[in-house]
Amino acid sequence: MGRLTEAVAAGGGASEARSAGSPPAPLPLSSTSPGCAAAMASSEEDGTNGGASEASEEREAVGKRRRLGLLATVWLTFYNIAMTAGWLVLAIAMVRFYMEKGTHKGLYKSIQKTLKFFQTFALLEIVHCLIGIVPTSVLVAGVQVSSRIFMVWLVTHSIKPIQNEESVVLFLVAWTVTEITRYSFYTFSLLDHLPYFIKWARYNFFIILYPVGVAGELLTIYAALPYVKKTGMFSIRLPNKYNVSFDYYYFLLITMASYIPLFPQLYFHMLRQRRKVLHGEVIVEKDD
Ligand SMILES: CCCCCCCCCCCCC[C@@H](O)CC(=O)SCCNC(=O)CCNC(=O)[C@H](O)C(C)(C)COP(=O)(O)OP(=O)(O)OC[C@H]1O[C@@H](n2cnc3c(N)ncnc32)[C@H](O)[C@@H]1OP(=O)(O)O
Numbered sequence: 001m002g003r004l005t006e007a008v009a010a011g012g013g014a015s016e017a018r019s020a021g022s023p024p025a026p027l028p029l030s031s032t033s034p035g036c037a038a039a040m041a042s043s044e045e046d047g048t049n050g051g052a053s054e055a056s057e058e059r060e061a062v063g064k065r066r067r068l069g070l071l072a073t074v075w076l077t078f079y080n081i082a083m084t085a086g087w088l089v090l091a092i093a094m095v096r097f098y099m100e101k102g103t104h105k106g107l108y109k110s111i112q113k114t115l116k117f118f119q120t121f122a123l124l125e126i127v128h129c130l131i132g133i134v135p136t137s138v139l140v141a142g143v144q145v146s147s148r149i150f151m152v153w154l155v156t157h158s159i160k161p162i163q164n165e166e167s168v169v170l171f172l173v174a175w176t177v178t179e180i181t182r183y184s185f186y187t188f189s190l191l192d193h194l195p196y197f198i199k200w201a202r203y204n205f206f207i208i209l210y211p212v213g214v215a216g217e218l219l220t221i222y223a224a225l226p227y228v229k230k231t232g233m234f235s236i237r238l239p240n241k242y243n244v245s246f247d248y249y250y251f252l253l254i255t256m257a258s259y260i261p262l263f264p265q266l267y268f269h270m271l272r273q274r275r276k277v278l279h280g281e282v283i284v285e286k287d288d
Helices: 002-010 015-021 048-070 070-101 107-121 124-130 139-156 166-190 196-202 205-231 246-278
Strands: 036-039 283-285
Touching: 002 015, 002 070, 015 139, 036 124, 048 107, 070 107, 070 166, 107 139, 139 166, 139 205, 139 246, 166 196, 166 205, 196 246, 205 246
Parallel strands: none
Antiparallel strands: 036 283
């Protein structure tokens, strides 16, 4: 459970706690809190130990809804249903395209509008964290969402010659399967009817899909490099009246390099969430 939602439970709302000038009551920090070191205590709760675990899950869900508040719950339910539907539409369009054409060439062009709309809509995830209606850290959500927005708008949309690369299909498939699972997980959780296989899929698929998606993204950026170098797109050369220069080619190289420190953090974050949700590990974290 995140600090902010716990604060709502403890003090009637994070904003109240803040405006009263007093910090929220001391709370165990979640794995979603940035800048923390984790210590784990394990308790077996893998979804197979029957009534007791079901009852405690139900209590947890009711408590969670109370903490969230009606408006936030209604909004998040709507948001998650819309996103599940959007990514399902995308999946169906991709399968249909491939079955009809028998090639991936032209696939991106045929689904780009839906992809851009729903991936851009996901910027709201950063807003959800900022206003505290979901406990995810702004940093984790920010890195995840901004890297996707970057891939969609500044790479695949802007650099037409790479749109038919196989690597584009790689990240499209990884994103699509992930998002259908993730948003349906959130929806069913909010509605209090989470099938175990969706929970299982949410916290297992990523083990393969994350590296696959990252490989697709990196190979796509790599494929874009010669074109970017040749055209000098999005680059600003000296001399100019502002005396600034920017080279998109080097920016892409730096972005690729930034996956090395950033991706493991997201991956380990998901592994921690997996241990927490599937194996009932209680993650108690201390500030650094
Ligand atoms: C400008 C240039 C930028 C360049 C940057 C370069 C960066 C390079 C590194 C980045 C690499 C990213 C690559 C990536 O794009 C590749 C792929 O995605 S491939 C596909 C596989 N990917 C995944 O599996 C990750 C999918 N993404 C996520 O899971 C999330 O975005 C993430 C933020 C990573 C994790 O989510 P979260 O921390 O929220 O975990 P949980 O799902 O377990 O949720 C925790 C609690 O929050 C509640 N929650 C969250 N969102 C909602 C919601 N919408 N509705 C309701 N509830 C929500 C959730 O229920 C949990 O609550 P509780 O703890 O109370 O149970």
